[in-house]
Amino acid sequence: MSDGFKREMLAALPGLRAFAMSLSGRSDRADDLVQETIMKAWSKQDSFQMGTNMKAWLFTILRNEFYSQIRKRVHEVRDQDGVYTQKLSTRPAQIGALDLRDFQRALEKLPDDQREAIILVGASGFSYEEASEICGCAVGTIKSRVSRARAKLTELLDISGEGDYGPDPDFVAITERPIGP
């Protein structure tokens, strides 16, 4: 009975890990989240209907787990130095690994709700509707979070040329924002 369940779960795991990594920003935490999700999903497999969206179901479980852990731990130390993107430096990529590291830093500056929205829609391949079900909010809310995330990323990446010696990017983003439309 569980063979199909197991197979579908295995197929969803690489994407689930990538989502966990994007949420937590740390590879050790991400894999703990995935492990917790696998165990929860396994124990709830009777409530899963084969043929429905296993990927969305697993993402929902993982997301709930992530936020319930966040509520328990007040201060989070994220992967500020981009430990997991450092591994990318050995890979051939269309854009430089350094560039990607800057991008990851910018991504981490987003509020959690905006980051997860842009990842679900822009990278995980979910529709706005599916993302809204995973996050338990209205479709319009997801759309506005994605668009705010894009605006913020654009802003942050435009000033990334200042490098590590420049003023705090958040501060620059605020002070350099043009006044008026």
Place this chain on the structure above:
Amino acid sequence: MMVDKIHRKAAGAHGRGDPNDAISRKLKLLYNAVEEEGIPDRFLDLLEKLDLAERAATNRGDG
């Protein structure tokens, strides 16, 4: 390099320097890099154990 219809459409709609296009590309690169790592052994082992435990429980139930 192969450019699929979606990319052509996106390029046509937003132009080459569109920041949204750059953001989408980087987002996917970052995400795909993790996806391409595949499934770590710890998860394969875990699923194996869960499977065995369930089978054992089922057999006990039947017998």
